[in-house]
Amino acid sequence: MTSSNTQGVTVAIAGAGLAGLCLAQRLVRAGIDVHVYEGDSGPFVRRQGYRITVDADGLGALRASLPDQLYELALAVGGEPGGSFRFTNSRLRDAFTLTFKAAEDGERQMDRQTLRSILLMGLDERVHYGRAAVGVERGDADQMVLRFADGSSVSASIVVAADGIGSALRRQIAPGANPVDSGMAGIYGRTPLLQAGRSVLPEVLDNSGVLALGDEPGRAFFFTTMRFRQAPQQAFARLAPSRPAPAGDDYVMWGLVLRQQEAPLGVRTDPQRLRELAARLASGYHPLVHRLIESADDDTTILSTFAIGQRPDAWPLPRATVVGDAIHAMPPFGAHGGNTALRDAALLGGKLVDAHLHGRSVESAIAAYQTEMPSYAFKAVDTAAAMMRRLTGSGRVQRMVMTRLLPSLHRVTVPEPSIIRA
Ligand SMILES: Cc1cc2nc3c(=O)[nH]c(=O)nc-3n(C[C@H](O)[C@H](O)[C@H](O)COP(=O)(O)OP(=O)(O)OC[C@H]3O[C@@H](n4cnc5c(N)ncnc54)[C@H](O)[C@@H]3O)c2cc1C
Numbered sequence: 306m307t308s309s310n311t312q313g314v315t316v317a318i319a320g321a322g323l324a325g326l327c328l329a330q331r332l333v334r335a336g337i338d339v340h341v342y343e344g345d346s347g348p349f350v351r352r353q354g355y356r357i358t359v360d361a362d363g364l365g366a367l368r369a370s371l372p373d374q375l376y377e378l379a380l381a382v383g384g385e386p387g388g389s390f391r392f393t394n395s396r397l398r399d400a401f402t403l404t405f406k407a408a409e410d411g412e413r414q415m416d417r418q419t420l421r422s423i424l425l426m427g428l429d430e431r432v433h434y435g436r437a438a439v440g441v442e443r444g445d446a447d448q449m450v451l452r453f454a455d456g457s458s459v460s461a462s463i464v465v466a467a468d469g470i471g472s473a474l475r476r477q478i479a480p481g482a483n484p485v486d487s488g489m490a491g492i493y494g495r496t497p498l499l500q501a502g503r504s505v506l507p508e509v510l511d512n513s514g515v516l517a518l519g520d521e522p523g524r525a526f527f528f529t530t531m532r533f534r535q536a537p538q539q540a541f542a543r544l545a546p547s548r549p550a551p552a553g554d555d556y557v558m559w560g561l562v563l564r565q566q567e568a569p570l571g572v573r574t575d576p577q578r579l580r581e582l583a584a585r586l587a588s589g590y591h592p593l594v595h596r597l598i599e600s601a602d603d604d605t606t607i608l609s610t611f612a613i614g615q616r617p618d619a620w621p622l623p624r625a626t627v628v629g630d631a632i633h634a635m636p637p638f639g640a641h642g643g644n645t646a647l648r649d650a651a652l653l654g655g656k657l658v659d660a661h662l663h664g665r666s667v668e669s670a671i672a673a674y675q676t677e678m679p680s681y682a683f684k685a686v687d688t689a690a691a692m693m694r695r696l697t698g699s700g701r702v703q704r705m706v707m708t709r710l711l712p713s714l715h716r717v718t719v720p721e722p723s724i725i726r727a
Pocket of ligand 1: 322323324343358437439471609637640641
């Protein structure tokens with residue numbers, strides 16, 4: 306394959322998640338011809354309505370990739386900046402608290418479905434649904450061929466795998482990088498914040514995320530609030546009036562950490578049984594935790610297994626690469642998976658646009674991305690894996706300090722049973 310510059314270049318992205326769409330936005334803005342092929346049959350066929358914490362890296366990537374108006378829209382519907390994160394015991398008594406700066410470019414809570422709606426804007430003709438990628442290979446001349454499960458294929462100068470943790474293309478593009486199963490998992494749900502006109506959370510937790518460590522190893526319960534800064538209906542009417550606004554009721558997102566062996570196979574895709582399992586495994590937790598589980602939305606409870614990405618051995622296809630969870634899956638401790646995926650998109654997009662503007666080769670742009678990405682991405686993987694081991698492992702002293710000693714030094718954080726405020 307000869308090295309060539311980016312004039313007339315075409316890009317095929319497999320996967321319309323956060324990374325794939327963010328990359329597409331960056332490339333379209335620079336006039337590069339890009340198409341995104343998504344395995345799902347439509348943009349929102351799976352309920353993925355959870356909230357993600359978008360940090361400074363994620364916000365920087367969105368700012369670099371989105372047109373100004375869409376970035377403004379993302380900030381408008383994100384939560385208020387700032388807030389805190391509490392580590393507590395199972396009775397929600399504080400061990401210690403981290404406080405975040407309330408800067409505009411600091412850290413924001415964002416509803417994933419709303420963020421995805423924004424990332425899809427302007428890409429209508431460029432996102433193709435029901436196209437599950439199954440393989441990639443070199444084609445004629447400078448072309449790559451992306452193959453789909455239905456037997457069809459497309460040719461493009463560059464193929465980018467952004468197809469998430471179960472990537473069908475990773476083996477070919479980044480051999481040796483298949484993630485390792487951690488044996489741990491999370492049951493995630495979302496619960497309306499307002500119930501009968503009252504907040505389900507006490508005032509003390511208004512702007513806090515909480516990770517409540519269980520008394521036994523391998524157990525933790527996490528929850529945080531998604532409060533839209535401006536209702537999506539209003540923000541979309543102001544900044545994207547031609548687009549339907551996603552639903553925008555505030556909610557509490559929660560997750561129960563468990564060992565995979567505790568979730569029988571027949572339960573894993575059944576939201577009702579997952580909630581029952583979560584309630585059972587959280588016995589002994591504060592009544593507020595039970596209230597969150599019991600009043601969760603019916604169809605939004607999911608089980609997600611935690612995997613740990615591995616550094617690739619080689620990159621054998623100079624015109625193909627991988628971004629996001631497809632290359633660096635990480636357990637959700639520290640909230641870096643989505644942010645790192647967005648950062649990849651901005652980095653790769655920036656390198657390709659730079660090559661486009663200065664007549665440099667696409668191979669060198671991709672190679673530069675592949676040199677830079679592993680250092681920050683696998684640092685995040687290592688940090689998340691270490692945090693998971695620390696917080697869910699069997700270290701008795703550490704658990705005793707976090708669940709007994711430190712909480713004993715604090716006043717009761719959430720009184721029982723007065724968990725609903727007027
Ligand atoms: C409950 C929960 C909370 C989280 N909270 C945070 C957080 O606070 N902060 C944070 O940074 N991260 C968070 N994460 C992680 C974050 O959501 C992921 O890291 C992020 O979505 C990865 O983006 P991605 O684009 O790489 O993959 P995905 O978002 O998984 O997108 C992959 C896309 O590819 C599609 N696809 C799959 N296979 C194929 C195929 N063969 N062909 C074509 N398309 C395919 C999928 O349908 C999907 O649309 C959270 C995750 C969960 C589950």
